[in-house]
Every structure is written in structure tokens, then in C-alpha cells.
Amino acid sequence: MKDEKKRGRPRGFDARAALDKARDVFWDRGFSAASLDNLSAATNLNRPSLYGAFGDKEALYLEALEAYRQDGMEVLKQALDPSLPLRDNLARVYAGALAIYLHGEIAARGCLLISTASVEAVEHERVREVLGRSLNDFDGEIEKRMRIAAESGELAESADPLTLARLASAVMHSLAVRARAGDSRETLEAIARSGVELICGSTHV
Amino acid sequence: MKDEKKRGRPRGFDARAALDKARDVFWDRGFSAASLDNLSAATNLNRPSLYGAFGDKEALYLEALEAYRQDGMEVLKQALDPSLPLRDNLARVYAGALAIYLHGEIAARGCLLISTASVEAVEHERVREVLGRSLNDFDGEIEKRMRIAAESGELAESADPLTLARLASAVMHSLAVRARAGDSRETLEAIARSGVELICGSTHV
DNA sequence: GTCATTTTATGCGAAACAGTACAAATGTCC
DNA sequence: GGACATTTGTACTGTTTCGCATAAAATGAC
Numbered sequence: 109m110k111d112e113k114k115r116g117r118p119r120g121f122d123a124r125a126a127l128d129k130a131r132d133v134f135w136d137r138g139f140s141a142a143s144l145d146n147l148s149a150a151t152n153l154n155r156p157s158l159y160g161a162f163g164d165k166e167a168l169y170l171e172a173l174e175a176y177r178q179d180g181m182e183v184l185k186q187a188l189d190p191s192l193p194l195r196d197n198l199a200r201v202y203a204g205a206l207a208i209y210l211h212g213e214i215a216a217r218g219c220l221l222i223s224t225a226s227v228e229a230v231e232h233e234r235v236r237e238v239l240g241r242s243l244n245d246f247d248g249e250i251e252k253r254m255r256i257a258a259e260s261g262e263l264a265e266s267a268d269p270l271t272l273a274r275l276a277s278a279v280m281h282s283l284a285v286r287a288r289a290g291d292s293r294e295t296l297e298a299i300a301r302s303g304v305e306l307i308c309g310s311t312h313v
Numbered sequence: 314m315k316d317e318k319k320r321g322r323p324r325g326f327d328a329r330a331a332l333d334k335a336r337d338v339f340w341d342r343g344f345s346a347a348s349l350d351n352l353s354a355a356t357n358l359n360r361p362s363l364y365g366a367f368g369d370k371e372a373l374y375l376e377a378l379e380a381y382r383q384d385g386m387e388v389l390k391q392a393l394d395p396s397l398p399l400r401d402n403l404a405r406v407y408a409g410a411l412a413i414y415l416h417g418e419i420a421a422r423g424c425l426l427i428s429t430a431s432v433e434a435v436e437h438e439r440v441r442e443v444l445g446r447s448l449n450d451f452d453g454e455i456e457k458r459m460r461i462a463a464e465s466g467e468l469a470e471s472a473d474p475l476t477l478a479r480l481a482s483a484v485m486h487s488l489a490v491r492a493r494a495g496d497s498r499e500t501l502e503a504i505a506r507s508g509v510e511l512i513c514g515s516t517h518v
Numbered sequence: 519g520t521c522a523t524t525t526t527a528t529g530c531g532a533a534a535c536a537g538t539a540c541a542a543a544t545g546t547c548c
Numbered sequence: 549g550g551a552c553a554t555t556t557g558t559a560c561t562g563t564t565t566c567g568c569a570t571a572a573a574a575t576g577a578c
Contacts, residue, residue, distance in 0.1 A: 116524025321554025
């Protein structure tokens, strides 16, 4: 993007790597319980460097959320490859989600947005807005695939793509919550399978 | 329960009312962002009274979670009255859930367990345990109703009560998250309706 | 080489935080 | 009425918090 070398002392760290480390801290502890000391230790950056690169704690959190959202959208789009059957698409979506949700050093971390942005959403309007937009974007991406399925005959014409997409998302939301609540991988995979079955099976009439 | 008057100065407040006020603070801000000053102001209790009645902030939070869990189970049990059709039962469950989730002074608060206990669940083992147990209890209560429906012929015999119960819960989890993310009542009610339809409609074969 | 510009390191400071000590208040028990 | 037990109000302590001030380090421009 920008290879133009700026004047002054060059940055001694990779901003994206630091953002990922900060994201992990927020993911484990949430926004409020994550201190700048935690963030500083995890990123190996002292506070002035953090402030210089990202602004204050709130800006850093919002940037971490945004990066997470974009990564998630990428995973989702790849899983929804329309050259594969809808059933496989949904299975891939859930498998991809579980791979993310079940990761974690202490315990499964679930979804960064659902499990940490939700708390702040009441008092913190910008977080609520990011969370709402993210959920809608996910719905929209699945809806696009559902629309294709309805047109190609994979789904009954009577099926409503938006409704089915929201229900497909609902299963994913539940997986996120249950993962963080400590449910086993086996349980979560069973829920994912039955979700695929219910959504893809029911609309064949 | 205990009408035996204890010696010493009697308590000048209703512990349950105070617990409800504290619960509301936790509900809006989450555990970490809720300060003892917030809790003290909301309950009209000074800190020593709070500590005397509930213990430290963590114990107060756990007690609020437990009370919320019991209240929710009560609402759920009443909604699942087996003398009504399963369809009506699920609709009542979701209506009851939305009545709780959409309440809030600043913005919709969603579910106390899903939206505030989730954050703490990674680092705080006892919270994770309460959250997991609560979700399972909810599943179990719905599963009981599904089992009745399967035996009475309301559902196809091939339907698996546990699986259907988990999917019914999944819709509820999604409603909780989406409410806190700012989705409109209309949207949430539409999702609830389609959830009922999918779960009750698909298994009639 | 010297200056300008940006990043890094140390550490400060004011505010918020959780939890408690202490004494005054208010009741029961004998 | 007096001893005892518990709650309540005020104020405190030590810690943690965030954000920044200041100065040293490292580079480009000239």
C-alpha cells in the first residue's frame, strides 16, 4: 500500500501482529477487564507506543473488533462457495466458526463480538453499532447464498432466504455462546449437524 | 421461612429488592465495569451493608446470576404448559424471553447470563460453570416438553427431543444477542415466529 | 554533519477502585 | 434498665487504573 518511507524513527513492531495480540487479551478478558498493563505486556509495547499506533483503549478495542469482523467475513465467504451444495456450505460455516470459537489457552473463547462486545453494547453506543452491523453483515452474506439456492432449486421456492439466513445465523450465535460456556466439541458439532439438517432438510418439502 | 427475630439491629432494607437493583447494574454494565459505587448508589446501600448482606462484588454477582436463573426457569416452565400445543408453548417461551430482553433504560439489555456472564466465563471458572449449567437447565426443560410431544404424537417419533430442544434454545440465544445488538422488536418477533415454524413444522413430515 | 521528525523508554499524577476499621445507631434478651 | 448483637454511616488505606509529560533513540532531509 504505502511503501513511501516516512521521516523520523521507524516503527519497531508490526502493527497488525500487535493488534492480534491485543485482540486476544480483549477476547479472554473483555474490554473492561483488560488493562493497559495486560495489553502492553501481551503486545510487548509500552503505553506510548500503543497510544501512538492505535489511540486510547477504546479505539484499540474498536479496531480489534473491526479486524475480527473482516477476518470472519472472509472465512464466511470462503465457506459459502456456491459451487458446493448448500448443505456442505453450512457445514463448512459451522466448522469454521467452531475452529475459531474453541480456540483458547485457558478455556474456549467463543466469538469476540458476541461474547465481549455484547456487554459493552448497552452503555457504549459505538460498540453496539459495530455489533449490530456485524451480525447483519453475516446474515446478509448467508442470505445471498440462500437466494442462489432458492433460484437454483436447491431450496423450495416458498423458502424465504432472509428468514433462513437468520436461523442459520442463530445456530452460529448459539455455538458461540455455548462454546464459551464450556460445552464440549462433540456437543457443539452435534448441534451444528442438526442445524444443517433442520435448515436444509425442512425446506425440501 | 425464617420469622425468628434475630438479635441486634434489624436490617433496614429488603435484601431481595436490593439484589434486583444490583442485578440491573450488572445487566447494563457487566461485572467488571460495575463499580461498588454504582452498586451502592443503585441499591441505596453503603458498602458495609452490601458486604454484610452479600459478601464481596463477586459473591453479589453470582447471587444475582443465580436469582436471574431461577426467575428465568420459572418463566420457562410456565410457558411450556403441556396442556397447550407445542407451537403455542414455543411462541410463549420466545415472547417471555423478548419481554425480558427488550427491557432496559438506555438500550435493550438482552440476557444477563448470555451477555454479561459470557465475558467473565473464560477467566472466571465459577461464572463459566453457572453459565453452562443454566444453559443446560434451559435445554433440559424444553427437552422434557419435546419428549411429551414426541410421545403424544405432536412430533414425529423420529424427532429427537434433545436435538430439537437445543435448536429451540439456539433461537433464544440468538434473540438475546440480537436484542442487545439493537435489533428492533419487529425483527426479533419475526425471527421467533420463523423459529417456531421451522422447529414445529419440519418434524410433522 | 546538523536539524527535523517520529518512535521508544521511564516514570509520573490524578482519579477510580475494592475492601475494611471504627464508632454511632438500633434493636433483642435477660 | 442494662448487656449484647447486629446493622449503618463515615472515612480511610493501599492498590490499580488510564493517559500523558519528558527525554532519549533512531531515522530522513538538506
